[in-house]
Amino acid sequence: MNYLAKSSIKVDQLNNAKKLLVAFLEKAKSLNENVELIKVLRTNTYQIGKVSVLVRTASDLGKRYFFGLNYINAEEISNLESSFVAFICGDLSQTVFLPSNILIENLHQISHDRNGEYKINFTRDLNLVLKGRNNQLDCSQFVNNWNLLQRSEFVKVVLRCYKKPRMPDSTQKRTQTALQSF
Numbered sequence: 013m014n015y016l017a018k019s020s021i022k023v024d025q026l027n028n029a030k031k032l033l034v035a036f037l038e039k040a041k042s043l044n045e046n047v048e049l050i051k052v053l054r055t056n057t058y059q060i061g062k063v064s065v066l067v068r069t070a071s072d073l074g075k076r077y078f079f080g081l082n083y084i085n086a087e088e089i090s091n092l093e094s095s096f097v098a099f100i101c102g103d104l105s106q107t108v109f110l111p112s113n114i115l116i117e118n119l120h121q122i123s124h125d126r127n128g129e130y131k132i133n134f135t136r137d138l139n140l141v142l143k144g145r146n147n148q149l150d151c152s153q154f155v156n157n158w159n160l161l162q163r164s165e166f167v168k169v170v171l172r173c174y175k176k177p178r179m180p181d182s183t184q185k186r187t188q189t190a191l192q193s194f
Contacts, residue, residue: 032069035104040065043162052088060161064092066112068132072102076133076141083119083128090116096160101134108138108151109160118142118149 033056041047044061056067066089070077079099089095090112097115099108121142123131133141140149154160 028071029069032100033067036067040161043158053085055085062094063161064095066097069100076135077101079132081130081132101138107156109154109157
């Protein structure tokens, strides 16, 4: 069933975040008929086929895309089997499907406030910004990878292909120099 058909809200009355969510759900529905809302701490979490997806949206503000994510919500979504966080970066064509276990592994490298709200930023190249100068997680394999929602077998393949965050060039050079002099 169409997301908008369940409510009396018209598309032109929605704010940008809601429009992005509706567009996401329509695209997900075109790939898999089984799209259901999951009640997880009042978040936009959906069961799409055999995959659970928390959908987060951000407007295009220029330099980066910013998302807030509470640590409790991050833990809850990671407890679901085959789970992802879909970060929609300004437009549906710039969606990062980040497996929740990879996000959880990297949370200690993401800034947060004293209330446990993580300040998640993506660069214009759709890489996850981590603590430290020029430290980013390469998310290229997760950008617009809608195949992850179609079959749960893709989840296992993506998780096996996960690469550790790339270090800035200066850090790599210092590390290589230190190892050579050892």
